[in-house]
Amino acid sequence: MNEIIAILIATVLAWLNFVLIDIWMGLPEAPGVRGAKAIGKSIEKRGGDLGGGYFSGNIVCSPDASAGTLLASCGYYGFGGPEGGLIAALFVYFGNRMCADPGYAGTTGALSITFIIWIVSHFGITPNYFIVGMVIAILTIQGLYHPLSSKLIAKMARKMNRKVLE
Amino acid sequence: MIEETIIACIIIYMILRLFITQNRLERMPYLNVINFGVAAVITLKNPSPLGAITSMVYFILATVGANAIAFTISKVKEIEHGD
Amino acid sequence: MVIEFVYAAAILMIVGALGGVLQTRPIDKFLMLAVLGDGLISIVATFGYLDVAMASSFMTFVGIIIMMIGLVRVLEIRKMRGEIG
Numbered sequence: 001m002n003e004i005i006a007i008l009i010a011t012v013l014a015w016l017n018f019v020l021i022d023i024w025m026g027l028p029e030a031p032g033v034r035g036a037k038a039i040g041k042s043i044e045k046r047g048g049d050l051g052g053g054y055f056s057g058n059i060v061c062s063p064d065a066s067a068g069t070l071l072a073s074c075g076y077y078g079f080g081g082p083e084g085g086l087i088a089a090l091f092v093y094f095g096n097r098m099c100a101d102p103g104y105a106g107t108t109g110a111l112s113i114t115f116i117i118w119i120v121s122h123f124g125i126t127p128n129y130f131i132v133g134m135v136i137a138i139l140t141i142q143g144l145y146h147p148l149s150s151k152l153i154a155k156m157a158r159k160m161n162r163k164v165l166e
Numbered sequence: 167m168i169e170e171t172i173i174a175c176i177i178i179y180m181i182l183r184l185f186i187t188q189n190r191l192e193r194m195p196y197l198n199v200i201n202f203g204v205a206a207v208i209t210l211k212n213p214s215p216l217g218a219i220t221s222m223v224y225f226i227l228a229t230v231g232a233n234a235i236a237f238t239i240s241k242v243k244e245i246e247h248g249d
Numbered sequence: 250m251v252i253e254f255v256y257a258a259a260i261l262m263i264v265g266a267l268g269g270v271l272q273t274r275p276i277d278k279f280l281m282l283a284v285l286g287d288g289l290i291s292i293v294a295t296f297g298y299l300d301v302a303m304a305s306s307f308m309t310f311v312g313i314i315i316m317m318i319g320l321v322r323v324l325e326i327r328k329m330r331g332e333i334g
Contacts, residue, residue: 036236038239046192078216079218087219091226146195212299
């Protein structure tokens with residue numbers, strides 16, 4: 001029972017980390033690459049929101065804070081300390097430049113989740129729970145029902161004063 | 167352990183949804199969830215620095231590959247439906 | 250019952266191969282090929298061969314990128330000759 005509670009707390013922390021940093025870096029505003037625009041238009045055609053569609057498209061086509069969170073947790077677990085999170089930030093930086101994406105969402109997400117894991121690991125939530133939590137978090141955004149999750153992302157973006165393109 | 171079971175169930179659910187749907191662009195987010203799952207399993211089964219590095223290399227290359235597939239789907243749609 | 254990961258990887262490979270056979274357009278076949286490659290890399294990594302997994306992931310995804318470039322070029326040449334649309 002202790003493990004289930006730890007996985008739930010890690011899921012909530014990973015979800016908040018990657019969604020808030022991505023919306024703050026402006027992912028729902030514009031499509032970064034051409035594939036993201038196609039995925040966004042397809043979600044809008046099926047009844048969702050265009051800003052939320054661009055958010056999902058940017059997650060698929062380029063490493064962003066979701067990739068940074070997952071790889072930083074993997075690095076922290078494998079290396080046994082915060083240096084794994086820094087190495088993950090370096091890999092995500094290379095991946096961003098390979099996809100021709102001039103942003104820093106991935107590195108910011110990786111560094112912030114490394115700090116969060118370093119604090120929380122004193123309370124007994126080890127990094128492997130964050131790895132599973134991140135997979136469950138990305139399932140809720142991209143795997144269940146696209147129109148509903150895109151509308152939720154657009155609502156959060158408006159609340160954070162990010163102008164969503166219509 | 168329980169983490170492996172959770173990720174295996176998520177991957178099986180995603181692959182069945184990917185096989186069933188007909189819309190090409192709806193399959194891309196399901197493929198992305200599968201990439202997340204495989205990258206997580208590589209590190210969970212090999213808790214060593216080399217396992218973490220392999221997981222990072224796999225995930226970055228899989229994201230660039232999914233970018234190429236999405237770009238090609240949009241290009242094919244543009245060529246066939248007459249610009 | 251504990252579902253081990255080996256079963257999920259086997260389902261990935263079987264569905265990827267079946268999908269590659271049953272789909273008709275080349276672009277759909279490439280997507281199923283990516284799923285098949287995912288399953289192969291994951292099962293190689295589960296059994297501990299990490300350097301094989303890293304080399305195999307390089308070859309799979311660079312191959313997919315090169316095939317995508319080729320597919321776009323073939324379709325553009327066919328459109329220019331007037332065989333599509």
